[in-house]
Amino acid sequence: MKILITGGQGQLGREMSLFLQEKREYAVNAPGHAELDILNADEVTTQLKAWHPDVIIHTAAYTKVDQAExxxxxxxxxxALGSRNIAVAAEEVGARFVFLxxxxxxxxxxxxxxxxxDGPNPESVYGRSKLAGEELVRMVSRRFFIVRTSWVYGPYGGNFVKTMLGLARAGKAVRVVADQVGSPTYTYDLARFLERLLRTEAYGVYHATNAGFCSWYEFAQAIFEEAGIAAHLEPCTTEEFPRPAKRPQYSVLEHKAIRLNGWEDLRPWREGLRDYLRRSNS
Ligand SMILES: NC(=O)c1ccc[n+]([C@@H]2O[C@H](COP(=O)([O-])OP(=O)(O)OC[C@H]3O[C@@H](n4cnc5c(N)ncnc54)[C@H](OP(=O)(O)O)[C@@H]3O)[C@@H](O)[C@H]2O)c1
Incomplete structure (x- = not known):
């Protein structure tokens, strides 16, 4: 099976690419931003027609949540438009389309x-632009998986886990918001789920995060506990730590589609975190 991954140098793109390559049953092409700019519709069509993938995993995105404002x-x-370009080309080559x-x-x-x-109602530019992408994908594609995830971390690129460890190791006091709740998601676990999904024709919308939930403060606590670091950690409120983009206060995603399909859920977030820290130390 031939799989093309957009945003191949991003946090999830790199994990997904390595995960699939290890399986050996996939031919993987994971161009980074410099090799495939999703804003260039002609180039997207040319490259997809030349390589003719069976599946496209579209991880490329504008992810700077605050800067987006x-x-x-x-x-x-x-x-929105970049995702449309990929979805149009996916239809032209008859590929299944996975949109993150x-x-x-x-x-x-x-x-x-x-x-x-549940009906969406995004309150940030980033959230609205991703929803616009979802809507264009639904319009253009006949074989799509829309996979919503959250609080993603992994070995490739910057993320919350690395930031917390960096601050604590530098001996800095850390204040973290305790009134926003969601589900941390390890890129490796998400890649495993996506690999399972892309072999099916069970099209539609999926919520895929590590199981369970916590606040950012509880997440930070768990990071320090699992890493065995004594950090000076204090909770704070969203009001005390204002950011340009509004974040949802409680954005836990129920995995109803996974459950209804009778599939195994992603493992609990703390197990994923433990595994990530073990791997990054080995
Ligand atoms: N990270 C999270 O917490 C999180 C949470 C929920 C959902 N998601 C979604 O999950 C997906 C993967 O996220 P991630 O954490 O892997 O993000 P990421 O590390 O920021 O990767 C996104 C990649 O897209 C590339 N890109 C940006 N504009 C592009 C363009 N015009 N053409 C081609 N590539 C372009 C970026 O390249 P440059 O850096 O060179 O521009 C970057 O390598 C995204 O769809 C994101 O919206 C992420």
Whole structure:
């Protein structure tokens, strides 16, 4: 099976690419931004027609959540139009299409977890632009998987886990918001799920995060406990730590589609974290 991964140098793109290559049953092509710019529709079509993938995993995105508030057009161009370009070309070559999306399509005000059939209501530019991408994919593609995930970390690229460890090792006091709740997701576990999904024709929307939930503060606590670091950690509120982009307060994603299909869920977030830290030390 031939698989093309957009954003091949990103956090998830790199993990996905290595994960699939290890399986040996896939031919993987994972161009980075410099090799395949998703904004160039002609180039996208040319490259996809030349390589003719069976599956496209679209991880390329504008992911700078706060910066997006200052440059909304750039975020929309990449997350909406760029995704449309890939979806159009995927249709032309008859490829299955996996689009990565986010818990930020929800406003977080429901107070309980969101399932795949709950109505989105994004409150940030990033969230709105990703939802626009989802809508264009639904319009263009006949064989799509929209996979919403959250709080992603892994070995490739910067993320919350690395930031926390860096601050603690530098002996700095760390204040982390305790009133935003979600689900941390290890790229390796997400890659495993995506590999399972892409072999099916069970098209539709999926929520895929590590199981369970916590606040960012509890996540930081777990990082220090699992890493065996005594950090000076204090909780704070969103109000005390204002950011340009509004985040959902409670964006736990219920894995209803995984459950209804009778598939194994992703493992609990703390197990994923433990495994990530063990691997990054070995
Ligand atoms: N990270 C999270 O916490 C999180 C949470 C929920 C959902 N997601 C979604 O999961 C997916 C993967 O996220 P990630 O964490 O792997 O993000 P990432 O590390 O920021 O990777 C995104 C990649 O897309 C590339 N890109 C940006 N504009 C492009 C363009 N015009 N053409 C081609 N490539 C372009 C970036 O390259 P440059 O850096 O060179 O621009 C980067 O390598 C995204 O769809 C994201 O929205 C992420």
């Amino acid at each position: 200052a440059e909304p057009d750039e975020a929309w161009r990449v997350n 999306s986010t818990d930020y399509v929800f406003d977080g005000k429901k107070g309980t977890s969101y399932d795949e059939w």
